[in-house]
Amino acid sequence: MNPTIELLKSHRSIRKFTDQPIGTELLHELVRAGQGASTSNHVQACSIVRVTDVAKRERLAELAGGQASVSGCAEFLVFCADMKRPMEAAARAGADVVAGMTEHLLVSSIDAALLAQNVAVAAESVGLGLCYIGGLRNNPQEVSELLELPDQVYPVFGMAVGYPAHQPDxxxxxxxxxxxxxxxxxxxxxxxxxxxxxxxxxxxxxxxxxxxxxxxxxxxxxxxxxxxxxxxxxxxxxxxxxxxx
Amino acid sequence: MNPTIELLKSHRSIRKFTDQPIGTELLHELVRAGQGASTSNHVQACSIVRVTDVAKRERLAELAGGQASVSGCAEFLVFCADMKRPMEAAARAGADVVAGMTEHLLVSSIDAALLAQNVAVAAESVGLGLCYIGGLRNNPQEVSELLELPDQVYPVFGMAVGYPAHQPDxxxxxxxxxxxxxxxxxxxxxxxxxxxxxxxxxxxxxxxxxxxxxxxxxxxxxxxxxxxxxxxxxxxxxxxxxxxx
Structure with missing residues (x-):
C-alpha cells in the first residue's frame, strides 16, 4: 500500500536487543512523535519515566515477572497515566477539582496508549524494535514506589526499546x-x-x-x-x- | 527526521470532510494496519462497528453531544473494547471463566486504543483526516443499544474519517x-x-x-x-x- 502501512503491518515484539545505544536526541524525537497523537480534550494525561539506573532496571525486570528484555534493552520507558498535572493546572487556574472518577482512569489510560503507540511506530520507522511490558501491572504498587509516582499517576505499561538482535515472525x-x-x-x-x-x-x-x-x-x-x-x-x-x- | 515521524508530528484533528468516499477495500487495509499493533497477550480485545446507516449516524452525532463530523464524515468507526470474543473462545476451549475484573477493562481499553492509533496513522499516511470522538462516552448506554453491543463489549470512542475539507493548525x-x-x-x-x-x-x-x-x-x-x-x-x-x- 505505502511504506507507513507496510511498517504498521510488519510489527513484531522484539525482546532481544544489540548493545547499540539510542541516544537522548533520538529518544526525545520519538517522544515528540508520540506527543503528536490525539489527546482527549488536549489534556495530555501521560508522563513517561525513562529508566537508566541499572538497579532499578533489574528490579523492574523482576517485578514484571522476570522479563530479561526490561534490563537488556537500550531504553526502558514506563508510560504513566497522569491526571496529576492537568488536575493541578486546573486547580491553579481556580477550578474546584473533583478527582477520582472512573472516566479519569479511562481518559488517562487511553491518552497513554495513544502516545505510546505513536512512539512505537516512530521507533520502528528508524529501525528500532520494541516490546510493550504489561507485566508492570503484576506489581503496580512496587513499581510506583520504585519510580516515586505520586497519587493520580499510575504505570500503565512499560516499553523496552532497542536495536533488534532477532527478527521473529x-x-x-x-x-x-x-x-x-x-x-x-x-x-x-x-x-x-x-x-x-x-x-x-x-x-x-x-x-x-x-x-x-x-x-x-x-x-x-x-x-x-x-x-x-x-x-x-x-x-x-x-x-x-x-x-x- | 523521516516521513513517518513527520507524519506523526503533523497530526491535527479533522472535523470537516469532502464528499469523497473511502471505499471498502481501503478501509479494510486501514483496519489490517490497525491490527498490526501490539495486543496484550495476543488477546485482540477490540472490535469495530462501521456505521454506514444514515439514521444511526445522525443519532450518534446527537449522542456524542451534537458533533456534525459524526454524520458528515466518509466513514464513522466505533472502537469497542471487546472481552466477549476472547472470553467465549477460552470458555469453548474448556476454561472456567472469571469475568469482570478491573484488569479486563484496562486490557481491552488499551488494546482498542493501540489498534485505533494505528488506524489513525495509516489513514493519515494516505491523505485522510480524522477525529477521535470520545463524546460517545457521554451516552454509552444509548450508543450500546443503538449498535446492539452485548455485555463484555463497550464503546471506547468513535473515529470520524474522511478526506479533509480544512487544514487546521x-x-x-x-x-x-x-x-x-x-x-x-x-x-x-x-x-x-x-x-x-x-x-x-x-x-x-x-x-x-x-x-x-x-x-x-x-x-x-x-x-x-x-x-x-x-x-x-x-x-x-x-x-x-x-x-x-
Whole structure:
C-alpha cells in the first residue's frame, strides 16, 4: 500500500536487543512523535519515566515477572497515566477539582496508549524494535514506589526499546471480517471464525522459527480468564487516587 | 527526521470532510494496519462497528453531544473494547471463566486504543483526516443499544474519517522535558513549565486560523475537573459486564 502501512503491518515484539545505544536526541524525537497523537480534550494525561539506573532496571525486570528484555534493552520507558498535572493546572487556574472518577482512569489510560503507540511506530520507522511490558501491572504498587509516582499517576505499561538482535515472525491476526461489523455488533459467525483462526495459530506455533509448540489462540487465552486476573488492580487504583467512582 | 515521524508530528484533528468516499477495500487495509499493533497477550480485545446507516449516524452525532463530523464524515468507526470474543473462545476451549475484573477493562481499553492509533496513522499516511470522538462516552448506554453491543463489549470512542475539507493548525504540545522523567517522577518544575505552556497556548488560541479565543491550557482544562466527569461511567461499565472488581 505505502511504506507507513507496510511498517504498521510488519510489527513484531522484539525482546532481544544489540548493545547499540539510542541516544537522548533520538529518544526525545520519538517522544515528540508520540506527543503528536490525539489527546482527549488536549489534556495530555501521560508522563513517561525513562529508566537508566541499572538497579532499578533489574528490579523492574523482576517485578514484571522476570522479563530479561526490561534490563537488556537500550531504553526502558514506563508510560504513566497522569491526571496529576492537568488536575493541578486546573486547580491553579481556580477550578474546584473533583478527582477520582472512573472516566479519569479511562481518559488517562487511553491518552497513554495513544502516545505510546505513536512512539512505537516512530521507533520502528528508524529501525528500532520494541516490546510493550504489561507485566508492570503484576506489581503496580512496587513499581510506583520504585519510580516515586505520586497519587493520580499510575504505570500503565512499560516499553523496552532497542536495536533488534532477532527478527521473529509476524504473528497472525484475526481476519478483518471477524472484528469489523457494519451498523450492529453481530457475532453469529464468531465461533466459526475463531475455530479457523485457532487452526491458523496452531500451524503458526508449529512452524515458527523459535519457541515452537502445539497450541491454538483459544488455548493460549485460557490463563487470562481462569484466574482473577491481576485481582489487586481495583484496590491499587483506588489507593492511588483513581477512585473508580 | 523521516516521513513517518513527520507524519506523526503533523497530526491535527479533522472535523470537516469532502464528499469523497473511502471505499471498502481501503478501509479494510486501514483496519489490517490497525491490527498490526501490539495486543496484550495476543488477546485482540477490540472490535469495530462501521456505521454506514444514515439514521444511526445522525443519532450518534446527537449522542456524542451534537458533533456534525459524526454524520458528515466518509466513514464513522466505533472502537469497542471487546472481552466477549476472547472470553467465549477460552470458555469453548474448556476454561472456567472469571469475568469482570478491573484488569479486563484496562486490557481491552488499551488494546482498542493501540489498534485505533494505528488506524489513525495509516489513514493519515494516505491523505485522510480524522477525529477521535470520545463524546460517545457521554451516552454509552444509548450508543450500546443503538449498535446492539452485548455485555463484555463497550464503546471506547468513535473515529470520524474522511478526506479533509480544512487544514487546521497543529496544536502545540507540552515540551518533552515536561512529560519525560529520568528514573523517578519529579514534578518540581511542573508549575513553571505549565505556566510557560499556558502562554504558548494563549498565543496559539489568539493567532490560529479559525475559532480564535483568549484562553490558556489550564483554563481549557477546568471543565474536565469541576464536575463529576461522566459520572455514569462506573455504573455503565458494571452493568455491561466490566464489573470493576
Amino acid at each position: 509476524v504473528k497472525p491476526r484475526l481476519p478483518v471480517e471477524a472484528i469489523l461489523f457494519v451498523n450492529r455488533y453481530d457475532d453469529s459467525r464468531t465461533a466459526e471464525q475463531v475455530a479457523a483462526f485457532d487452526q491458523t495459530m496452531h500451524d503458526y506455533y508449529l512452524a515458527r522459527s523459535s519457541n515452537n509448540k502445539s497450541s491454538s489462540w483459544s488455548e493460549q487465552l485460557k490463563p487470562l480468564f481462569t484466574v482473577k486476573l491481576r485481582a489487586h488492580m481495583k484496590e491499587f487504583l483506588n489507593k492511588r487516587g483513581f477512585g473508580l467512582r | 497543529v496544536k502545540p504540545r507540552l515540551p518533552v522535558e515536561a512529560i519525560l522523567f529520568v528514573n523517578r517522577y519529579d514534578d518540581s518544575r511542573t508549575a513553571e513549565q505549565v505556566a510557560a505552556f499556558d502562554q504558548t497556548m494563549h498565543d496559539y488560541y489568539l493567532a490560529r486560523s479559525s475559532n480564535n479565543k483568549s484562553s490558556s491550557w489550564s483554563e481549557q482544562l477546568k471543565p474536565l475537573f469541576t464536575v463529576k466527569l461522566r459520572a455514569h461511567m462506573k455504573e455503565f461499565l458494571n452493568k455491561r459486564g466490566f464489573g470493576l472488581r
